[in-house]
Amino acid sequence: MTMPNRIPKTKENYAIKALQIRSRAARELGYFSPFSMPPIAIVDHLIGRKATIAKNTWKQYKNALRSHFEDLANETKESVAVEELQAAIAALDAEPQTGSLKHGTRTSATKQKHFKRTDLEKFVDYLDGKLGRHKFANVLRTWLLAARLTGLRPSEWEHAGLTNIDSRPCLLVRNGKATNGRANGESRTLDLSKATTSDMEALREMLAMLEGYQREMSFERLQFLLTKYMNRATRACFGRRKKYPTLYSLRHQFAADAKMTGHTKAEVAAILGQATDETAGTHYARAVSGESSIRVAPVASEVQRVRAKARTFSPKPKGQAGNR
Structure with missing residues (x-):
């Protein structure tokens, strides 16, 4: 077949x-x-x-x-x-x-799903100490801060851009995994109305950095080199431990923060570009791993496109607890 x-x-x-x-x-x-x-x-x-x-x-x-x-x-x-x-x-x-x-x-067993603020701040400080000494220190630092804000998959930065919709700043993203109905449409819109000035500066720096590297290497090559550098740098920064953060860990942490913020399952799915409201709950970090509110929001039309598949737990009546 x-x-x-x-x-x-x-x-x-x-x-x-x-x-x-x-x-x-x-x-x-x-x-x-x-x-x-x-x-x-x-x-x-x-x-x-x-x-x-x-x-x-x-x-x-x-x-x-x-x-x-x-x-x-x-x-x-x-x-x-x-x-x-x-x-x-x-x-x-x-x-x-x-x-x-x-x-x-x-490798996959050493990847941690969350990227707590204490770890992120420690790692950013480590990268600050490498500025001017390693070619990718500032590039990786820029990437991490932008990813922490938006929850994009690493590959999705290749086709992302800032725009204004109805006087609101927004980030337009071409959804990854958009084949065979796995994504919530070809693209998604992240409303940045609640983003701070420093947030917007981080996003502009990220997009400008990616544009600058287009003349030097492909996006895939840049992502590959950053992944390799982060693999080495996290071990140098954190020492011996069972799991280490990766570029994708920022997306997991963002998902946990979105859940903790109080967004519905459909809203979290729309923000992450997922076709159903089940994926974030099954494959991403849980709300208990969240530690701060997110400052991006989905648009209503994309929330409405999310297919409802997640099941809500309903307690059984007394006397039936042992029946399964």
Whole structure:
């Protein structure tokens, strides 16, 4: 069965991940080239690694390899090659998540969902000490402060801009994950009427910084380099600990703050650009992790677009508590 159409960037990411999977399999099994391995051998090797892979990562690996095999099958005219690729795809489809790890043991397991103000202030102070000594110290500092204010996904900054709507300052954002109904429309609007002067300066500095780097490198390259730098810098700043903040941690903290502020589930979903009111509650930090009110708001028309899926807990009548 052919999977739903994907945006070019997702296909590109899948292709990169599939090549990494092939290369590792070839290296560990002694093949001269990752492309000399039979597709089913690559699948078998990946399945053999499943016990060391978190379930979410396993799903990504399966999707990436499946997409890669589908592309190869569509490109070749050799019937034998097509049959081998289809057999590999069938083997992937037949392999469940059972046996993968509930939580990762490597990079993903060290990512913390929140980014408390004390940690953020400490890290910003650390970056201040690196100004003029590291190329990306001020860039990362600028990014963090803007992300803390808006809750954007890191990738969403590539297509974000300030404007005025009905005399109100707003940030227009092209929603990430906008394929297959996963986002609340192609874009979202963040009302900045309650933003402070320093907030607006932080946003303008962020957008100006991104525009300046367009002449030097792609947005994807800049994000990649900042992610690498933050990985090293957080460990230097915070020392030994189990989890460290990432660029995405600011979005989690923002979501927790939005919930704590008193916004409804639909309003939080609209602010985050999510299609349903369930995602923020299931995959993002909870309200108890919130620590300050947010100063951005959704627009009514986007709140109305959010699909209601979250279930509200209703206490059972007395005498039925033990029935399930």
